[in-house]
Amino acid sequence: MKFRSILAAGLATVAQTFAQHISEHCPLPNICYRLNVPESTALAGKGDIYLQINALISYQWVGLGMGHQMAGAKMFIIYSDGTGNVTLSPRLGRGHYEPSYDEGADVELLEGSGVDGFKLVANVLCRDCDQWIGGSMDFSQHGAVWIWAARPGLPLQSRDPEEELEQHREHGIFTWDFGAGQGGELSVNPFLGNNATNITAGHGNHMIIPWKSSDGLPSAHGTLASLVFIVLFPLGAILVRVTNGRRLVWVHAGIQVGSYFVLFLAMVMGIYIGVSGALIKDKHPTIGIFLVLLLFFQAVDGLLHHKQWIKKQRRTWLAHVHIWTGRLVIVVGMINGGFGLILAKASMGKFIGYGVAAGISFVVYVAAIIYGTRKARVKAEAARKEKEQREGGQSAFEM
Numbered sequence: 001m002k003f004r005s006i007l008a009a010g011l012a013t014v015a016q017t018f019a020q021h022i023s024e025h026c027p028l029p030n031i032c033y034r035l036n037v038p039e040s041t042a043l044a045g046k047g048d049i050y051l052q053i054n055a056l057i058s059y060q061w062v063g064l065g066m067g068h069q070m071a072g073a074k075m076f077i078i079y080s081d082g083t084g085n086v087t088l089s090p091r092l093g094r095g096h097y098e099p100s101y102d103e104g105a106d107v108e109l110l111e112g113s114g115v116d117g118f119k120l121v122a123n124v125l126c127r128d129c130d131q132w133i134g135g136s137m138d139f140s141q142h143g144a145v146w147i148w149a150a151r152p153g154l155p156l157q158s159r160d161p162e163e164e165l166e167q168h169r170e171h172g173i174f175t176w177d178f179g180a181g182q183g184g185e186l187s188v189n190p191f192l193g194n195n196a197t198n199i200t201a202g203h204g205n206h207m208i209i210p211w212k213s214s215d216g217l218p219s220a221h222g223t224l225a226s227l228v229f230i231v232l233f234p235l236g237a238i239l240v241r242v243t244n245g246r247r248l249v250w251v252h253a254g255i256q257v258g259s260y261f262v263l264f265l266a267m268v269m270g271i272y273i274g275v276s277g278a279l280i281k282d283k284h285p286t287i288g289i290f291l292v293l294l295l296f297f298q299a300v301d302g303l304l305h306h307k308q309w310i311k312k313q314r315r316t317w318l319a320h321v322h323i324w325t326g327r328l329v330i331v332v333g334m335i336n337g338g339f340g341l342i343l344a345k346a347s348m349g350k351f352i353g354y355g356v357a358a359g360i361s362f363v364v365y366v367a368a369i370i371y372g373t374r375k376a377r378v379k380a381e382a383a384r385k386e387k388e389q390r391e392g393g394q395s396a397f398e399m
C-alpha cells in the first residue's frame, strides 16, 4: 500500500516534470503552437522533437513552418479529416505559393490528436526536423525563427495529405524560444496527461509577413484588364474624336464591344481570384464589377444615341451621357488597376510600370479629347459661317 502511493507520487512527479518542458506560442487567441525538445535532442542539437498545433475548429487549415520564409520551409499543416481526427500534411515550401506535399517526411500523428469539442489538436512527433531539403535547425540553440499561417473557413474534411489548400488569411513569423521547452524524455508524448498546466510562453519578437498566392491567374487578370483600360478603350474613344469618316462609328463600336468581352473575361478571372482568396469584398473588385455593369448600359446608350443622331443630325442628351460615362469609366478603370496592384501586394516594379503606362495613356487621351473638341468647334464654326455666307449671298441675290 505504501509502496503504491510512493509509486503514484513518483509518477505524478514525472508527469509534472514533462509538463514543464513545453514552450508555447499563441499568435492569436484561437491558435497555439507548442514545442518540446527532449533533453537528448537539446544536447545533441538534433533528434526527435514534439509539436502540438491547437486551433479553433473555425479554421479550415492551420500550419506551422520551420524557417523564416515559405521558400525552403519545412511545414506541418493540419485540417479536419471528417472522422473526428485531423489530417497531418507535412509539406515543403517552394516559394510564395501552395507548398508541396512532403512524402518523405518522417513525422507521426500521436495520441491525443483529434477534433476535441471545438478544437483541432495535432500532437506530432518529428524525427527529421533538424535537417530537410531547404534548411536545418539546431535544437541546442536558444531558439529559432518559425512561421505560421491559417485560413478560417468550413472544415476541410479530407484525409488526403495532398489536399488542395486555399491561400491563408492570417500568417506571421516569430522567434521561438526553445529554452522553456527543452528537457524531458525522448520517448514520451509530452502533450498527454492533464498536468500540462505549467506551459511557458516561448516567443520572442513576432511580426506579420505577406504570403502571396500563385501569380498566374492574377497576372492574366491584370494584363487583360490593363490592356482594356490603358490601350483599347482610350483607342476606341480617340478614334471617334480625332478622325472622320462615316463608318468610323462602327469601328468605334467594334473596338469598344470587343474590349468589353476581354474585360468581361478579366472580370470572371478576377471574381474567381477574389472568391478563392476571400478578397471579393475589397474596393478593387467592387469598383471593377460596377464598371462592367455600367459599360453594359454604355453600349445600349451608344446605340440609342447613334439612332437619335441619324434622325436629328445633332447631339442629344443621350450622347452627352455616353461621352461622359466613357470618360469616367476609363479614368476610374485606370485608378482601379492601381487598387488591384495594392490588393495583390505587387512589386514596386509592377507599380511603376503600370503607373507610367496609365500616365502616358491618360495624357494622350486627354490631349485627344481637347484636340477633338477644338476640331469639332472649328468645323461647327466653319459650317456656321458658310451657312451665313450662303444666306447672305442669297439675300444679296434677292436684292
Ligand SMILES: *[C@@H]1O[C@H](CO)[C@@H](O)[C@H](O)[C@H]1NC(C)=O
Pocket (backbone or CB within 6 Å): 084, 085, 086, 109, 110, 111, 112, 113, 114, 115
Ligand atoms: C487520431 O489519430 C492518431 C494517430 O493515428 C491516434 O493516435 C489518435 O488516437 C486519433 N484520435 C482520435 C480522436 O481518434
Ligand SMILES: *[C@@H]1O[C@H](CO)[C@@H](O)[C@H](O)[C@H]1NC(C)=O
Pocket (backbone or CB within 6 Å): 020, 198
Ligand atoms: C513552472 O515552470 C517554471 C520554470 O520551469 C518553474 O520555475 C515553476 O516552479 C513551475 N511552476 C509550477 C506550478 O510547477
Ligand SMILES: CC(=O)N[C@H]1CO[C@H](CO)[C@@H](O)[C@@H]1O
Pocket (backbone or CB within 6 Å): 012, 015, 016, 194, 195
Ligand atoms: C499539479 C497537478 O495538477 N497534479 C496532478 C497531475 O495529475 C494527477 C493525475 O492525473 C493528479 O493526481 C495530480 O494532482
